[in-house]
Amino acid sequence: MKERVKSWVLALLVLGSLIESYYLIYRLPGSDSAVMSKNLYVKTDNMGPEEKVENLLYPDKMIIHMGEDRHTLFYPGTTFYDLILNRLKGRGFESFQRRSVQDFDWDKIRSENSGIELSFGSGIPVTLLQRVMQLSPDSLFEGESIDRIWIYNVKNDSKAHAVFFSTRGDIVYEAAKADLTVQDVQQHVDFGKNWSPYTAVNGDYYLPQDKVSLVKVEMPSGMYTIEQMQSNLFFDAGSTRYIPEKDGSKIYTDSKKSLQVDQEQNWMSYSDPAALPAGDSTPAKDALEAVDFVNQHGGWNGTYRLAATEEGRQERKVSFQQYYGSYPIISVPQMQYGVINLELQQGTVSFYERSLMYTEEDQAVKQLAELPGGEELENRLARLSPDLPIKDLTPAYLPVVKEEQLLLQPVWRVTFSDGSMVTLD
Template sequence: MKEKLKTALLVLLVTSSLIQSYFLMYRLPGSDSIAKSATNYIKTDDMGPEERAENLIYPDRMIIHMGGNKHTIFYPHSTFYNLIFSRLQARSFDSFQRRSIQNIDINELRSQNDGIELTFASGVPVTLLERVMQIQPDALFQAEQINRIWIYNVKNESKAHALFFSTEGGVVYEAGKADLTAQDVQQHVDFGKQWTAYTSTKGSYYIPEVDIDVMEVEFEIGVYTTEQMHRSLFFDPSITRNIREKDGSEIYTDSKRSLQVRQEQKWMSYTDPAALPAGESSADTDVLAAVDFVNQHGGWNGEYRLSVVGSGEEENGVVFQQYYGAYPVLDTPQFKYGVMTLNLQQGTVSAYQRSLIYSKPGSVSKKMKKLPGGDDLKAKLKNEEIISAIVDLYPAYQPSLTKKGMQLTPVWAVKLQNGTVTVLE
């Protein structure tokens, strides 16, 4: 009997030892297996916070049309913007019908009809919009990217109309069923009646009739270290070699991937040209893959919005625009800061660019500045040789480094027909 007990105890000890060895070799507490393929990475540092894709998808502005050629604009994170958008997110849109934009008088719609226009810059895939709005699935409609949603009233009609504009020129979808009454729309439009009045310029951009108040901000910053990004982006950092360039930048490479850090601008660029395709690719899956990648490799150093979902012959580009409060932070050749850019091949990230700067919690100094409006702004625009090429005008922040950390200066940003953005001096 004693011998049987000894044998059973010995078997139990050996089994326990084998199990413990397995966990020591292949697992870490609270993590997945560390025996990963060469295309995966280990998150080693808790750097910036993670984010959900749904929180990165929202309009870059909300234009309120009040009839009689009267307009105002609400920008992201402002009180009325948040209130109206949250209410629209609770409404359903269904039974989409494809229409030609040629059959819609946009100028009359803009100048005479009460309505709410949501703009999404270069466009958002419908499958991603479905994550933030109650859009009922529709096979034809789901293949589109939408850059504008226009909800408006028609005189003597009790139901509101809802148009979804495709990035493919000339294509518009109307929701046959929209869970909105004319009274709902009118209530939202009324929020804009006491707000800053804007005039439309050929339907391309809007000019405030008076100066607008925008906060200038200065705050302390921290910088993610090269070592942090190195550990985060390479499967085995010990096999990489370090190269110092004459311009002061550092390059880490394992002969496949490379990480370049520009110390002067506190900017990093990572490439993985040997990234293995993960399978079928689409705009929405690429965005989700890009969000996951940033979550795992650096996190989010501020407030961001999905700005660009572009398609190329071999790669898709995804750009996230950084915001401070209601306005975007500009990315300039002189100071790279305001965007995160990722390129993907069939759902796998092949390039990743971002700033290493993040804002520290603590002291923030603010003071009110005025951006010119009305005749002063019109005069400045007329002095620009590029006035005929302007397609958009909006308040933005121009970043610069200071002794304290970073300063965000309010400016008018001017977008041109070729896609470039300049600052109106």
């Protein structure tokens, strides 16, 4: 009888040990929300490959001026965009002269002279621009950030002009020596002759005279697990503890760093307020540090472009914009997706946020779509806020979650002078 009791007790102890082992292995902190379905589970801890900073530095658009007030636009990844940009990367620019932006009649240059205008959105530090272009800046120019480069010909002038616009808005730098001939510039401009025509509006944005064709995309999507994020961001993921929040989000912390997950938005925010400062901080150094951080803590789940290096009160904000094909994916309050944001203090990352969603691009279903142009688009723009001038008009993709699919809906992204934005489909 005693032996039988001992056998039952031993069996119960073994069973209890197995159950406890199961929970220790499969129910680590955060696993309560881990997605385990066949469509959403991801085996690797990486969200994507590492990336070189040079591959993240490129213009958001290329404006071709053909004289007689004729213009067209090329976007990233298109044939002529890549051809012209690669040629310009191999040309040298030096002996920069600092001048006032008011020294030039830009409306006349835009309408009468042939040229190529590269737009870098919110700007790119010159020391980073040197990684993709052959620049020989002096100490003054080297400390600037550039949001536009305008290379153009002037009638009856035997040399090409190259002007770099400071993000400050009142200063430009003209390269007295540019390894480009008038014929080089004209050859690049000629690529736009038979392309879709655009009309310049107040020198701020360009309105297509015809409809713009692009694709509507639907592809399978899933979500990276919280365990993967813990493994990427914490030295010892097993030491974290879970703190529930009233708004439905979840926080995991090791008492120093914290990971907050909004499961409705599939969005994560990581903060390390105790990060030790690395020392000197410049826009270029912080951008490089941000790229390294993403490389080491998840990687890049798609094609990105350095979008901004903004100075805050005590930190610098670095943002990367995700692209599908030639156009950006917009992050909106209803659907946060398509951007990676970081904050740095004295060269060290203290804040990091991005979407937890991934897509299977090789299984994408594409359908041809058109965005309005010409008079129809002009009328729709006129009905927008009359008190805020439009500063930019760009084709873009609006992300929409549809069950376990991500839909990229083509839209016009309209940006106003105060930085606010609306979309037109």
